[in-house]
Amino acid sequence: MLNPLIENAYKVLDGQSISREEALEIAEKISGEDILDLISLANKIRKKYAGKIIPCSILNAKSGLCRQNCRFCAQAAGHHTGIETYPLLGKEEVLEAVRKVYESGVRIFGYVTSGYGYKTVTREFQAILDTLDAIHERYPDLKICVSSGILSRKTAGLLAKHHVWRYNMNLQTAPSRYAELISREHTIEEKIRTIRHLQESGVTLCCGGILGLGEDWKDRIEMAFAVRELGVDGCPLNVLLPIPGTPLERQPVMPPADVAKAFALFRIVNPEIMIKFAAGRETIMKDFQGLLMLAGLNSMITGGYLTTRGRSVEDDKVFLRQLEAF
Numbered sequence: 407m408l409n410p411l412i413e414n415a416y417k418v419l420d421g422q423s424i425s426r427e428e429a430l431e432i433a434e435k436i437s438g439e440d441i442l443d444l445i446s447l448a449n450k451i452r453k454k455y456a457g458k459i460i461p462c463s464i465l466n467a468k469s470g471l472c473r474q475n476c477r478f479c480a481q482a483a484g485h486h487t488g489i490e491t492y493p494l495l496g497k498e499e500v501l502e503a504v505r506k507v508y509e510s511g512v513r514i515f516g517y518v519t520s521g522y523g524y525k526t527v528t529r530e531f532q533a534i535l536d537t538l539d540a541i542h543e544r545y546p547d548l549k550i551c552v553s554s555g556i557l558s559r560k561t562a563g564l565l566a567k568h569h570v571w572r573y574n575m576n577l578q579t580a581p582s583r584y585a586e587l588i589s590r591e592h593t594i595e596e597k598i599r600t601i602r603h604l605q606e607s608g609v610t611l612c613c614g615g616i617l618g619l620g621e622d623w624k625d626r627i628e629m630a631f632a633v634r635e636l637g638v639d640g641c642p643l644n645v646l647l648p649i650p651g652t653p654l655e656r657q658p659v660m661p662p663a664d665v666a667k668a669f670a671l672f673r674i675v676n677p678e679i680m681i682k683f684a685a686g687r688e689t690i691m692k693d694f695q696g697l698l699m700l701a702g703l704n705s706m707i708t709g710g711y712l713t714t715r716g717r718s719v720e721d722d723k724v725f726l727r728q729l730e731a732f
Contacts, residue, residue, distance in 0.1 A: 409440045418451055418674055426631050429671055433623040441667050448670035448702030449732065455677040459699065459726055461708040462551070462682070463507045463719070464516030467537075468494045472520040474555075474591045476578070477653045478616060478646060481520045487651035494519065494530055497537045501544065508545050510719040512708065515541070516551040516574065522592060523555025523600070531561060535568045542569035551612065556596050562603035572640065573604050574612040580625035581632050587619050601636055611638035614682070617668050618646035618660035626668050630675040640679055640705070641672060645686025662694040666701045673702025680705045696725070700732055 411432050415424055424432075436444055470481045470491030480487040495503075500517070507515050517538070524531040534554065541550055552565060553574035565573065575597055579587045584594035601611055613636060615629050633641050645665055648657045672681055682705035687695045699706065708722040 408443055409436060411436060412440065412443050412447060415444075415447060415674055418677055419447075419454060424674060426627060429630065429675055430624060430627045432674075433627055433667065433671055436667060437663075441663055441670075444670045444674075445666055445697070445701045448673040449700050451673055451677050452681075452702045452704050456673075456680065456702075456704045458704065459729060460514065460680070460705050461512055461719070461722060461726065462514035462516060462705060463510075463512045463708055464518055464551075464553075465495075465500065465503045465507075466520075467500060467517050467534075468492070468519035468521065470520055472522075474522055474589050476589045477587065478578075478619060478649070480649045480652065482652070485649075485652045487649055494533060497533075497540050500537050501540060504541055504545060504548070508548060511723070512719065513547065514549045514551060514572075516553060516707075517541075518553040518574070519555070521555055523557055524561045525556060525558040527561065527564065531564075535564060538565075538568045538570065553612075555600075556592060557600045557603055559603045559606070562600065562609065563607045566604070566607035566609045570609050572610045572612055574642065575601050575604070576615050576642065577613055577629055577632055578615040579619055579621050580628035582628060583621065583625055587621060587625075598636070601638065605637070610640070611636070612640035612642055612680070612682070613638040614640070614642040614644070614684070616644045616646050616685075617665060618657065618686075619654065620657060627671065627675075630672045633672070633679075634676050638679065640682060641676060642682040642684040642705075642707075643669060643672060643703075644684045645690045647686055647689050659690055662691055662698065665691065666694075666698055669698060669701035669703060682706060696729070699725075699729055 471483050472481050473483050475482040475484040480489045549571040551572040552570050581594045648655050681703050683703050684707050708719050
């Protein structure tokens with residue numbers, strides 16, 4: 407027999423929505439084998455409204471030396487993590503990375519740079535625009551996603567004119583706790599303004615965050631509803647990998663059951679958008695990644711992350727074929 411809280415959530419399959427209060431009650435009261443029923447519902451919603459699982463790949467086009475000092479981040483200038491740092495990659499280096507992604511069969515490519523962002527058209531920003539033009543010219547059917555921090559209305563509009571299909575601007579956590587859990591060097595309001603500038607320019611948005619930062623269930627539900635209220639198109643969810651040298655290096659790893667419940671709730675709250683399993687899939691969740699991919703997700707990053715290695719694209723192709731049976 408279904409738990410009544412989960413049974414009530416089945417209304418999402420009929421086109422209705424659950425409230426913030428209903429989602430929080432599920433988060434705080436559902437446990438044990440009931441989580442499997444919640445996962446099953448999330449997967450049904452995914453299949454009805456969001457479709458099959460689609461992979462994407464990302465490139466760290468500028469690494470480290472970021473003065474925003476986000477508490478989780480290996481690329482923060484104020485943290486001593488030992489990662490490789492380098493300036494913006496040249497056009498030919500990026501095109502070579504894109505070639506490998508394209509020849510692997512992946513058709514969504516993420517171009518990512520560290521730092522605060524670009525509110526004016528600097529020489530570096532112009533180099534990014536030139537590189538985006540070159541990518542589009544060579545691979546016109548490739549969907550280009552960019553993640554380059556805070557933007558102005560002008561720079562957002564320029565990205566739209568230079569072939570950007572989607573922009574990644576993560577909330578990272580509950581907006582009300584952003585300064586406490588993430589960074590005080592910039593504000594959540596700056597991020598939200600950037601999202602609005604991009605939406606006005608016609609760029610689709612990926613807007614997610616990280617689980618396991620020290621937030622509680624109320625915070626996770628707040629983030630899920632913030633994603634819904636912003637009207638974005640995708641939501642990447644990362645599971646924190648505590649990195650030595652960051653303030654969160656001793657943060658306990660989030661239990662897989664809690665990750666599954668969180669993923670399922672993000673899908674139930676956001677039935678139609680792309681929800682992507684990003685960092686933590688192989689490194690933290692390991693044996694549970696197959697189960698978690700059935701918790702309502704319909705996208706994943708393959709081939710590696712910004713500062714950590716992932717599983718090969720070929721291995722993930724096999725993985726996706728096996729998931730189709732569910």
